[in-house]
Each structure stands twice: as C-alpha cells, then as structure tokens.
Amino acid sequence: MASNPMQQFSVHKIGPEIKIAGIDLSFTNASLFMVISAALIGIFLFLGTKEKKIIPDKIQLIAEMLYNFVAKMISDTAGSKAKPYFPFIFSLFMFVLLCNMVGMLPYSFTVTSHIIVTLIMALFIFIAVTIIGFFKHGFKYLSIFIPSGVPTVLLPLITIIEIISYLSRPVSLSVRLFANMMAGHTMLKVFGGFVISLGILGGWLPLSFSVALTGLEILVAFLQAYVFAILTCIYLNDALNLHH
Amino acid sequence: MKRYLALILVLSTIYTDLFSAEAGMPQLDPKYWASQAFWLILVFSILYISIAKFYLPKIKKNLDDRENKIKEDLDEANNMKSLSEKKLGEYNIILENSKKEVSKILLESKNALNKNIQNKKDSMEKEIENEISKAQKEILQLKKSSIESINNISQEIASNIIEKISGDKLNESSIKAVVEDISKKNIGKYL
Numbered sequence: 001m002a003s004n005p006m007q008q009f010s011v012h013k014i015g016p017e018i019k020i021a022g023i024d025l026s027f028t029n030a031s032l033f034m035v036i037s038a039a040l041i042g043i044f045l046f047l048g049t050k051e052k053k054i055i056p057d058k059i060q061l062i063a064e065m066l067y068n069f070v071a072k073m074i075s076d077t078a079g080s081k082a083k084p085y086f087p088f089i090f091s092l093f094m095f096v097l098l099c100n101m102v103g104m105l106p107y108s109f110t111v112t113s114h115i116i117v118t119l120i121m122a123l124f125i126f127i128a129v130t131i132i133g134f135f136k137h138g139f140k141y142l143s144i145f146i147p148s149g150v151p152t153v154l155l156p157l158i159t160i161i162e163i164i165s166y167l168s169r170p171v172s173l174s175v176r177l178f179a180n181m182m183a184g185h186t187m188l189k190v191f192g193g194f195v196i197s198l199g200i201l202g203g204w205l206p207l208s209f210s211v212a213l214t215g216l217e218i219l220v221a222f223l224q225a226y227v228f229a230i231l232t233c234i235y236l237n238d239a240l241n242l243h244h
Numbered sequence: 245m246k247r248y249l250a251l252i253l254v255l256s257t258i259y260t261d262l263f264s265a266e267a268g269m270p271q272l273d274p275k276y277w278a279s280q281a282f283w284l285i286l287v288f289s290i291l292y293i294s295i296a297k298f299y300l301p302k303i304k305k306n307l308d309d310r311e312n313k314i315k316e317d318l319d320e321a322n323n324m325k326s327l328s329e330k331k332l333g334e335y336n337i338i339l340e341n342s343k344k345e346v347s348k349i350l351l352e353s354k355n356a357l358n359k360n361i362q363n364k365k366d367s368m369e370k371e372i373e374n375e376i377s378k379a380q381k382e383i384l385q386l387k388k389s390s391i392e393s394i395n396n397i398s399q400e401i402a403s404n405i406i407e408k409i410s411g412d413k414l415n416e417s418s419i420k421a422v423v424e425d426i427s428k429k430n431i432g433k434y435l
Contacts, residue, residue, distance in 0.1 A: 006270060009270040011276040013276075024275070026276070028280070031279065031287075034284060035283075041291060042294060045295065045299040045303075049299055049302040049303055052302070052305070052306045053306075054310055056306075064306070064307060067304070067307065086300070087295055088292060088296075090295060091292040091295045094291075111284075114280060115271045116271070116280050116281060120280075120281050120284055178271070183248045184248070187248055
C-alpha cells in the first residue's frame with residue numbers, strides 16, 4: 001500500500017451510506033477534509049474577529065492582512081465594480097488555500113487534488129461570470145470575442161480562437177489546480193517510498209529531497225490558491241469592464 | 245512542472261505496481277463524484293454565507309473603525325498644532341508690541357530728559373547773564389559816582405588853590421564848568 005503513490009488520492013466512505021434519489025452522496029474522507037478546512041477557516045476568522053481592538057493581536061492582524069490582501073487583489077485586477085463579489089473571492093481563496101495547506105499534513109487528504117472538485121468550482125465561476133457578463137452588457141458581451149485592432153482578414157480566425165480560449169477557461173482553471181496538487185503529492189509519496197526502500201544507508205538523499213519538496217509544495221499550495229483567485233478576478237474583470 | 249511529470253514517469257517505471265489494477269487515478273473513478281460535488285457545494289455554501297454575512301463585515305467594521313480613529317486623532321493633532329501656532333503668533337505679536345512700547349518709552353524719556361537739561365541750562369545761562377549785567381551796571385555806576393566825586397573833589401581843590409594863590413574867590417560855577425570840561429576830555433581814558 002505504501003508503495004503506491006496514488007493510494008493517497010483514493011476516496012472512501014466514512015459512516016453510513018447516504019443515498020438520495022439513487023445517487024450516492026455518502027460522507028467520504030474528501031467530505032471530511034472539506035469540512036475540516038472550512039471549520040479551520042471558521043475558527044480562524046472567529047478568533048480573528050472575536051475582539052475588536054484598535055491595536056490588533058496576532059490572529060486579528062493575520063485576518064486583517066488576508067482581508068486587505070484579497071481586497072487589493074480584486075481592486076487591482078477587476079476594479080471597484082467587483083466589490084460585491086469580494087466575499088465570494090475571499091471565501092474561494094481561503095477555501096482553496098486551506099484545502100491545499102491541510103493536504104500538506106501527513107496522512108491527510110487533499111481535496112483540491114480531485115478534478116471533480118476543482119472542475120465544479122471552475123465551472124461555477126465560468127457560468128457565473130458568463131451570466132454576469134450578459135446581465136451587465138446584454139449581447140454586447142459577445143464583443144469580447146472580437147478583439148479591436150485586428151485585420152479583417154484575420155478576424156474570423158481570431159474570433160474562433162477567442163471563443164475556444166473562453167470556453168477552455170474552466171478546463172484550464174480546474175486542471176491547473178488539480179494537476180499541481182496531484183503531481184506534488186505524488187512526488188512526495190514517491191520520494192517517501194524511496195526513503196523506505198533505500199533504507200538507513202541510501203535513504204538520506206531522497207529524504208533531503210522530500211524535505212525540500214515539502215517546502216516547495218507549501219509554496220505551490222499558496223501560489224495555486226492565489227492563482228485560482230486572481231484568475232477568477234481576471235475573468236470577472238472581463239465580464240464587468242468590457243473594454244476591447 | 246514538466247520536470248515533475250518526467251520524474252514521475254521515470255519513477256513509475258521503477259515502481260512497476262504504480263498503475264496496478266486497484267489504483268490508476270482515483271480521481272477519474274466516478275463512484276464518488278456526486279458525493280464530492282454535493283459536499284463541496286454544501287460546505288462551500290455554508291462557508292460563503294458565514295464569511296459574507298458574519299466575518300467580513302466584522303473585519304471591515306474594525307478596519308474602518310481603526311481608520312476613523314487614526315483620522316480623528318490626526319485631525320485632533322492638526323487642530324492642536326494650528327492652535328499652538330496661533331498662540332505662538334499671538335505671543336509673538338504681544339512680544340513685538342511690548343518691544344515697540346519699550347522703545348517708545350525709552351525715546352520719550354530720553355527726549356524729556358534732554359529737554360529738561362536744556363531748560364535748566366538755559367535758565368542757568370540767563371541767570372548768569374543777569375548776574376553779569378547787574379555786576380557790569382554796578383561797576384558802571386560806581387565808576388560814574390567816582391567820577392562825580394572826583395569832579396567835586398577837583399572843584400574844591402581847584403577853588404582852594406585859586407583862593408590861596410590869588411586870594412580871590414572865583415565864581416564856583418565857572419570852576420565847575422572848567423573841571424567838567426577837563427574831566428570830560430580825559431574821562432575816555434578811564435572808562
């Protein structure tokens with residue numbers, strides 16, 4: 001079991017089987033780690049907002065820094081019109097970040113290493129952004145497929161490319177996060193396996209790799225959450241501020 | 245990331261049981277997709293609602309409160325500063341005015357003193373002049389009276405001498421006239 005690096009991604013049921021309309025909605029280890037991540041966010045924010053101090057303590061400071069970080073990210077990429085979507089972006093960023101970070105703990109499960117999870121988030125963002133775009137601009141929203149300053153000869157080709165790139169947004173968004181998470185964790189597991197198989201004599205080299213990779217993976221965990229959130233902001237910007 | 249994938253590929257050939265029957269990619273097994281989707285939507289919705297309705301407004305309020313407090317404090321500090329500047333200006337004005345007054349008083353008293361000295365000097369000079377003129381007058385009078393007495397004495401001596409020489413008594417008025425005439429001629433030498 002330890003030798004299979006993909007074992008860590010397997011989903012299994014915890015507790016009783018829940019079936020609604022013939023669909024298996026059982027509580028699984030994936031669900032458990034979603035709940036854990038969300039609960040950690042809840043506890044963190046609860047502690048961060050428990051006391052309102054003029055001079056913040058550490059946890060309050062971190063909560064406020066995160067708030068300002070996400071607020072700045074949104075205002076930089078999508079402008080002031082994106083303010084109503086701030087809670088969503090904040091929740092999304094925190095959720096992805098915590099899922100990634102919790103996944104870094106040994107014996108835990110990485111929720112975001114599953115394509116279905118990231119795909120649902122990406123699809124939700126894609127559909128929501130498209131609806132917002134049409135809602136704000138009507139059929140003029142379609143003009144994002146026609147970039148300005150393109151020669152007329154190239155226009156059909158460019159438009160097709162633009163449409164394909166637009167439609168591939170949810171795929172790229174979800175696969176980016178999922179693949180990064182899966183690859184990183186597989187690497188860690190493989191090196192962990194090497195440490196065991198090479199034993200006390202030869203195991204030190206893969207162990208040092210493992211340590212370095214853990215650091216890298218923590219960076220990747222943060223970076224991918226940031227990328228996921230900032231790409232959402234960019235898509236939102238396209239829908240809110242139609243400038244081509 | 246390409247390097248990762250290449251490494252994984254290499255390692256997977258070493259670990260022959262990597263893609264064994266039970267494993268493959270568990271992510272692509274649709275058995276629990278519905279469950280994951282359901283729980284994701286449920287958990288994320290609860291998280292979103294609690295963050296949007298509860299936590300973010302609190303953080304925002306706290307940040308705003310702090311900003312307001314800082315702004316108020318800054319305003320107060322600015323007010324204090326302008327007030328102290330005003331006070332300083334007033335103080336400077338008072339200082340300047342008093343300086344002016346002092347110099348005015350100094351000038352006035354100097355002038356008064358000068359005037360006083362001048363007055364005193366003038367009156368002193370006048371007094372001295374008076375004294376001098378008085379003395380001169382006295383001297384003149386003395387001289388005059390002495391001339392008269394000299395005239396009288398010379399008359400008497402002259403009449404006595406004439407009487408003794410000639411035995412005749414000469415007319416007194418003619419003697420007087422002669423004496424006066426001589427004295428008048430010679431008086432310039434003494435006066």
